Amino acid sequence: MKLPPQRIKKTVIAVLMFCAILPAADATYMLAKAELAQLLIMRAWVSSENQTKPWPWADTRPVAKLVIERLDMEAWVLNGATGNVLAFAPGMASGSSGAGNRGVTMIGGHRDTHFKPLQHLEQGDVIDLQGLDRHWHRYAVSSITVADARTESITNDTDESTLLLVTCYPFDALSSGGPLRYVVEAKMQISTEL
Amino acid sequence: MKHNLTSIAILNLALLILTLQQPATGNEISLQQVDSAALLIPAGNAGRFTRLQPVSSRINARVSGMSTRVEVQQSFQNDSPSWMEAVYVFPLPDNASVDTLEMTIGERTIKGILQTRSKARKTYQQAKDSGKRTSLLEQQRANLFTSRVANIPPGEKIDVMIAYQSAPRYSDGQFNLRIPLTMTQRYIPGQRLQSMPDTEHLAYEATSSGWARPTDQVTDADEITPPMAAAGFPNTTEITLSIDSGIDLESVESPSHAITSTLIADIWKVTLANQRTAMDRDFELLWTPAPGASPHAAVFREDHTSDSGSETFASIMLIPPQEFFESVSTGREVIFVIDTSGSMQGNSIVQARQALQLGIDRLELTDTFNVIEFNDSPHKLFASAQPANDENLRYANQWVQNLNADGGTEISAAINAALNQQHTHTATQDESQIRQIVFITDGSVGNEEAIFHQLQQQLGQNRLFTIGIGSSPNTWFMRKAAEIGRGSYTYIARDNEVQEKMLALFHKLESPVLTDLSLNWEGVSAPEIYPRTVPDLYAGEPVLADARWSHAIGAADLIVSGYHAGQPWSRRLQIAASNTDIDPVTGKAAATPKEDKGLYKLWARRKIDDLENSLLFGTDHEQVETEVTETALDYGLVTRYTSLVAVEEEITRDTALHRLDTAAVPSIMPAGNTMHFPQGSLGIGMRLLLTLMFSVLAIVFSLATLRQVQELR
Numbered sequence: 086m087k088l089p090p091q092r093i094k095k096t097v098i099a100v101l102m103f104c105a106i107l108p109a110a111d112a113t114y115m116l117a118k119a120e121l122a123q124l125l126i127m128r129a130w131v132s133s134e135n136q137t138k139p140w141p142w143a144d145t146r147p148v149a150k151l152v153i154e155r156l157d158m159e160a161w162v163l164n165g166a167t168g169n170v171l172a173f174a175p176g177m178a179s180g181s182s183g184a185g186n187r188g189v190t191m192i193g194g195h196r197d198t199h200f201k202p203l204q205h206l207e208q209g210d211v212i213d214l215q216g217l218d219r220h221w222h223r224y225a226v227s228s229i230t231v232a233d234a235r236t237e238s239i240t241n242d243t244d245e246s247t248l249l250l251v252t253c254y255p256f257d258a259l260s261s262g263g264p265l266r267y268v269v270e271a272k273m274q275i276s277t278e279l
Numbered sequence: 280m281k282h283n284l285t286s287i288a289i290l291n292l293a294l295l296i297l298t299l300q301q302p303a304t305g306n307e308i309s310l311q312q313v314d315s316a317a318l319l320i321p322a323g324n325a326g327r328f329t330r331l332q333p334v335s336s337r338i339n340a341r342v343s344g345m346s347t348r349v350e351v352q353q354s355f356q357n358d359s360p361s362w363m364e365a366v367y368v369f370p371l372p373d374n375a376s377v378d379t380l381e382m383t384i385g386e387r388t389i390k391g392i393l394q395t396r397s398k399a400r401k402t403y404q405q406a407k408d409s410g411k412r413t414s415l416l417e418q419q420r421a422n423l424f425t426s427r428v429a430n431i432p433p434g435e436k437i438d439v440m441i442a443y444q445s446a447p448r449y450s451d452g453q454f455n456l457r458i459p460l461t462m463t464q465r466y467i468p469g470q471r472l473q474s475m476p477d478t479e480h481l482a483y484e485a486t487s488s489g490w491a492r493p494t495d496q497v498t499d500a501d502e503i504t505p506p507m508a509a510a511g512f513p514n515t516t517e518i519t520l521s522i523d524s525g526i527d528l529e530s531v532e533s534p535s536h537a538i539t540s541t542l543i544a545d546i547w548k549v550t551l552a553n554q555r556t557a558m559d560r561d562f563e564l565l566w567t568p569a570p571g572a573s574p575h576a577a578v579f580r581e582d583h584t585s586d587s588g589s590e591t592f593a594s595i596m597l598i599p600p601q602e603f604f605e606s607v608s609t610g611r612e613v614i615f616v617i618d619t620s621g622s623m624q625g626n627s628i629v630q631a632r633q634a635l636q637l638g639i640d641r642l643e644l645t646d647t648f649n650v651i652e653f654n655d656s657p658h659k660l661f662a663s664a665q666p667a668n669d670e671n672l673r674y675a676n677q678w679v680q681n682l683n684a685d686g687g688t689e690i691s692a693a694i695n696a697a698l699n700q701q702h703t704h705t706a707t708q709d710e711s712q713i714r715q716i717v718f719i720t721d722g723s724v725g726n727e728e729a730i731f732h733q734l735q736q737q738l739g740q741n742r743l744f745t746i747g748i749g750s751s752p753n754t755w756f757m758r759k760a761a762e763i764g765r766g767s768y769t770y771i772a773r774d775n776e777v778q779e780k781m782l783a784l785f786h787k788l789e790s791p792v793l794t795d796l797s798l799n800w801e802g803v804s805a806p807e808i809y810p811r812t813v814p815d816l817y818a819g820e821p822v823l824a825d826a827r828w829s830h831a832i833g834a835a836d837l838i839v840s841g842y843h844a845g846q847p848w849s850r851r852l853q854i855a856a857s858n859t860d861i862d863p864v865t866g867k868a869a870a871t872p873k874e875d876k877g878l879y880k881l882w883a884r885r886k887i888d889d890l891e892n893s894l895l896f897g898t899d900h901e902q903v904e905t906e907v908t909e910t911a912l913d914y915g916l917v918t919r920y921t922s923l924v925a926v927e928e929e930i931t932r933d934t935a936l937h938r939l940d941t942a943a944v945p946s947i948m949p950a951g952n953t954m955h956f957p958q959g960s961l962g963i964g965m966r967l968l969l970t971l972m973f974s975v976l977a978i979v980f981s982l983a984t985l986r987q988v989q990e991l992r
Contacts, residue, residue, distance in 0.1 A: 094980070094984045097980060098977055098980055098981050098984070101973050101976050101977035101980060102973070102974075102977045104969070104973040105969075105970045105971075105972075105973030105974040105976075105977060106970070108965075108966035108967070108969040108970045108973075109966065109967065109970040111966050112963045112966035112967055112970070115961050115963055115966075116963065119961075172961065179624055179683070179684070179685070181621075181685055182621070182655075182685055182686050182687075183685070183686075186655065186686060187655060187686070187687060188621065188655075188685075188686055188687055195960050195961045196960045197960050197961050197962070197963040197964060198961060198963070252960070253960035257964070258960070258964070259962075259964045259965045259968055261960040261961060261962030261965065263960075
């Protein structure tokens with residue numbers, strides 16, 4: 086039994102179109118998830134209770150708000166920097182010191198969603214971080230480096246309050262899972278009450 | 280022709296996918312000044328990088344009775360195009376008497392000689408500057424050493440062999456031997472110093488490569504903080520051991536690594552199941568005497584002849600009878616202190632929580648307790664210790680459940696909070712009641728001495744029991760803290776040990792102790808003996824002592840006496856004449872093996888420990904330095920004030936032609952204890968590109984089909 090060639094070709098076209106739509110839908114879903122989650126997280130953040138979860142089944146909670154005025158960037162940060170958290174929002178790596186505390190506060194985010202604007206950061210740029218106590222802390226970018234995640238890791242050694250924003254590098258790489266990380270280091274300048 | 284169109288499209292697709300597969304690697308960052316083959320880490324400021332040098336190590340340990348000889352060979356292979364100096368900060372057991380350094384270049388072996396620290400530095404620096412191959416071994420902390428090897432030619436390697444004498448520990452019916460392979464990063468408190476604090480640092484041309492800069496509390500921070508590499512860095516080691524314990528063994532096992540062990544002519548041979556292992560956790564070996572073969576007393580004796588005459592050394596181990604430890608005391612006050620700093624993150628905090636909960640669950644209604652957690656600052660569960668009733672226990676369990684690890688390790692404030700708690704007891708209770716402090720931490724601090732001093736000052740009627748957590752805690756710190764705190768140290772390596780080890784500890788805490796122990800000699804003059812005061816004994820712990828007579832002695836009797844539950848207790852041991860041992864099982868004199876047991880080295884190390892301890896009691900620093908240096912030079916040991924240095928006579932590097940680069944050997948992050956970089960992208964770009972590609976392909980294919988249909992018509 087042989088299928089008519091016309092039929093085969095139609096099938097091939099259908100398969101190709103399906104293959105084209107699938108990743109597009111996937112990407113749209115990821116972007117939508119990232120955008121929508123921020124709204125829910127914002128809602129959880131403004132509610133007075135610190136332990137509020139952004140959605141009932143969430144395994145994390147918001148721990149900080151990150152603002153970079155010059156880049157017109159505003160994001161709510163969740164607890165934990167694992168894949169399941171970062172899909173929704175930037176995440177504060179466990180082991181980090183809290184916002185404004187002595188030591189290293191490391192926040193990771195995806196370079197193709199929340200942390201996309203980071204590529205435009207420059208030395209001296211101002212970053213504002215609001216902690217769980219609702220105090221604002223102002224940091225200034227002190228260095229921007231590229232690190233290799235295979236051989237490097239972060240240690241909480243410093244006396245100063247240091248903020249690290251970490252995302253994948255290079256920004257225009259197509260595939261995910263590369264070993265390089267774009268690391269923005271910022272030192273705390275001042276803390277203010279609400 | 281139409282077929283060509285489709286095949287071209289498919290080829291294009293294939294090509295695109297191939298280009299996509301190329302990972303985004305190091306070539307994209309502009310680090311022109313370094314060759315891409317080198318392993319690099321950023322050093323301090325942006326733009327400066329330190330070259331990382333892997334180490335390949337081989338460790339051979341021989342246990343004979345209560346003495347262990349360990350040889351650690353470190354190979355530094357220079358795969359870079361320039362001449363190299365390797366700097367390796369590495370851990371050794373805290374009771375090691377390090378006496379040998381040998382540098383091997385091809386067939387030749389050059390023996391290291393012992394010099395004072397500053398002199399050895401000068402010797403090394405001069406040899407390094409003049410282009411001679413040279414190696415230096417220095418002690419930074421009791422359990423932390425630095426080896427430096429200079430002038431490794433490009434493409435060649437230099438091996439150094441470091442050897443030490445130590446003793447296996449005996450506790451709860453088992454012998455154990457630990458070989459540290461990596462270290463937990465230390466927390467460096469204090470204010471950063473602007474300039475180098477002492478002239479010693481000037482002897483180096485900025486070769487220290489630690490990640491921390493000196494602070495007012497830890498002036499050598501840069502020397503004790505080697506770069507840390509993530510798992511996967513090629514630091515590996517081979518480990519072989521032989522155990523000649525002199526008694527029948529029931530089992531030989533390692534809780535840390537897979538091993539194979541075979542018994543050949545009364546000697547157990549142990550090797551790693553996988554020949555080489557990553558140096559990301561400490562190696563531990565346990566051996567258990569067969570039932571009935573458990574030792575109850577062992578005396579080893581050795582006569583040592585040197586230029587200054589003949590001396591006698593004795594090593595004593597005595598185990599109090601088990602039936603002493605069967606009654607249980609009640610009405611204790613227990614303060615649990617748990618480290619919730621950043622270094623405890625991951626598995627460690629989980630284990631710590633588990634250990635803590637076990638401890639809380641074991642409390643009796645008559646006991647009182649409190650829990651203190653600390654990172655940058657301590658937080659108490661209750662304002663003061665509370666009775667262990669159901670309600671309080673439930674509340675405590677919940678509180679502990681929610682503890683997370685982050686921030687610094689300010690142990691000092693936590694100790695203060697624990698020791699200076701107000702007693703909650705009513706006036707009817709004994710003023711002198713002992714309070715037990717159970718301290719759970721990885722001890723990753725750099726200002727150990729300040730903390731010891733604080734403990735010494737504030738201890739009073741408290742007893743400190745330290746519990747080490749994590750794959751490589753600062754054992755020396757915790758053992759010493761427990762020693763000063765007159766308690767004991769417990770190490771928990773793996774999840775499934777938490778229960779067993781904690782129960783053993785709590786059994787200890789609940790059992791009455793053997794107190795006020797003293798050692799008295801009959802038939803000979805009193806020796807110089809360490810420890811000077813024998814600590815209180817808990818169930819399963821032996822009495823250990825090392826003695827020296829400045830002249831050869833004959834047979835002698837040792838009487839160990841103390842108090843058990845208010846009743847006097849004593850035991851007599853015999854030290855036979857010249858070079859004989861007491862058989863650990865029968866208690867009779869046995870023929871001595873001829874080999875050097877190195878008892879004098881163990882004794883000298885105990886003496887040096889004792890001298891360094893005396894600093895805590897206010898002994899003059901210079902006096903201690905003089906005495907330690909003297910002892911170290913007499914018995915050939917590496918200490919804080921004496922180092923081993925080996926220099927090749929021949930000059931290999933033409934200093935006018937070739938520059939010398941310095942590379943640091945990183946320590947591998949202890950397993951389960953890293954703050955890794957998070958994953959940084961979702962791969963949306965990739966998905967959009969795939970969409971684009973398939974769309975183009977679908978269009979091309981449709982067009983081709985369309986044309987084909989037209990042609991057919």
